[in-house]
Amino acid sequence: NAGVTQTPKFQVLKTGQSMTLQCAQDMNHEYMSWYRQDPGMGLRLIHYSVGAGITDQGEVPNGYNVSRSTTEDFPLRLLSAAPSQTSVYFCASSYSPGLAGTGELFFGEGSRLTVL
Amino acid sequence: AQKITQTQPGMFVQEKEAVTLDCTYDTSDQSYGLFWYKQPSSGEMIFLIYQGSYDEQNATEGRYSLNFQKARKSANLVISASQLGDSAMYFCAMREPPYTGGGNKLTFGTGTQLKVEL
Numbered sequence: 371n372a373g374v375t376q377t378p379k380f381q382v383l384k385t386g387q388s389m390t391l392q393c394a395q396d397m398n399h400e401y402m403s404w405y406r407q408d409p410g411m412g413l414r415l416i417h418y419s420v421g422a423g424i425t426d427q428g429e430v431p432n433g434y435n436v437s438r439s440t441t442e443d444f445p446l447r448l449l450s451a452a453p454s455q456t457s458v459y460f461c462a463s464s465y466s467p468g469l470a471g472t473g474e475l476f477f478g479e480g481s482r483l484t485v486l
Numbered sequence: 487a488q489k490i491t492q493t494q495p496g497m498f499v500q501e502k503e504a505v506t507l508d509c510t511y512d513t514s515d516q517s518y519g520l521f522w523y524k525q526p527s528s529g530e531m532i533f534l535i536y537q538g539s540y541d542e543q544n545a546t547e548g549r550y551s552l553n554f555q556k557a558r559k560s561a562n563l564v565i566s567a568s569q570l571g572d573s574a575m576y577f578c579a580m581r582e583p584p585y586t587g588g589g590n591k592l593t594f595g596t597g598t599q600l601k602v603e604l
Contacts, residue, residue: 401590412490412577412594413531420589428591460531464590467519467581472538473590474521477531 372396376461376478383451383485391446391481393461401464402444403475406430406457413460418445420466451485458482489513490578490595497600499568501580506553507563507598509578515539519581520561521592522552526574534576568602575599 377392395402403418405428415428419438433455435447444463448455459481467473491510499505511520522534537545539554545552553562565572576599579592 373544392561403589403591405594412595412596413579413592414594418589418591458529462531463506467590472519472521473581474533474536475531475590475592476533480529480531 373476374463374476374478376481377460379479379481381384381481381483383448383483385451385453385485387451389448389451389483391448391459391461391483393444393446393478394442395424395444395461395463395476396442397463398441399463399476400441401466401473402438403428403462404434404436404444404446405460405462406455407460407480408457416446418461450482451483451484456483456485489593490580492578492595494561495596499600499602501570501601501602501604502567504566505568505600507565507578507600509561509563509595511559511561511578511580513559513582515582517583520554521579521581522550522561522563523577523579523594524572524574525577525597526571527530531577535563538539546603564566565600570602570604571576571592573600573602 374395404416405413417436419425461478462475518539520537524532535547551564574599578595
């Protein structure tokens with residue numbers, strides 16, 4: 371079982387460049403989300419999706435774009451990278467809460483992004 | 487105001503001892519869920535334990551138990567018989583409604599770094 375797969379694991383960008391972090395899950399989860407982790411701040415929600423074709427903003431959406439064309443994939447796009455976007459990014463997926471147990475999030479391994 | 491507060495940035499515990507990691511939360515909802523995740527130095531996020539707000543018994547999973555005190559809005563993680571492999575960052579998180587259409591959004595605390603010593 372692959373679970374949640376994120377690529378790339380490491381990336382260095384220059385200010386102003388754009389890139390896409392890929393996320394795929396093979397558990398048929400309807401819910402997918404992106405978090406960023408910064409020192410001393412825990413994980414903060416960027417964007418999330420409750421199903422194919424449906425996305426919404428989380429706590430820190432500025433500078434990021436998402437789409438969900440299939441159940442499996444949820445890419446995160448950085449439109450014009452800024453040093454403030456240097457962070458570790460996690461993709462997560464789950465069933466809807468209440469439908470299958472606790473609805474805990476399953477996380478990818480993380481992507482470490484540095485913007486110079 | 488922070489929704490999840492973890493006041494212990496770092497903790498030390500001796501191997502085989504028990505340790506309690508503190509977590510307090512703030513919500514006006516009656517229905518919510520509380521989670522603990524472990525993040526070892528390798529970076530992955532590992533789900534440990536869950537407590538629903540209507541669960542009358544404290545959740546337990548092996549050596550992990552969640553000390554849920556609803557009136558005090560606390561959800562402390564207790565690790566019994568600590569092992570060297572328990573050294574990691576631990577995050578408390580809360581899920582609030584709405585769930586339908588609102589998805590499964592978790593709010594995380596800032597974490598507690600646990601170090602288990604010989």
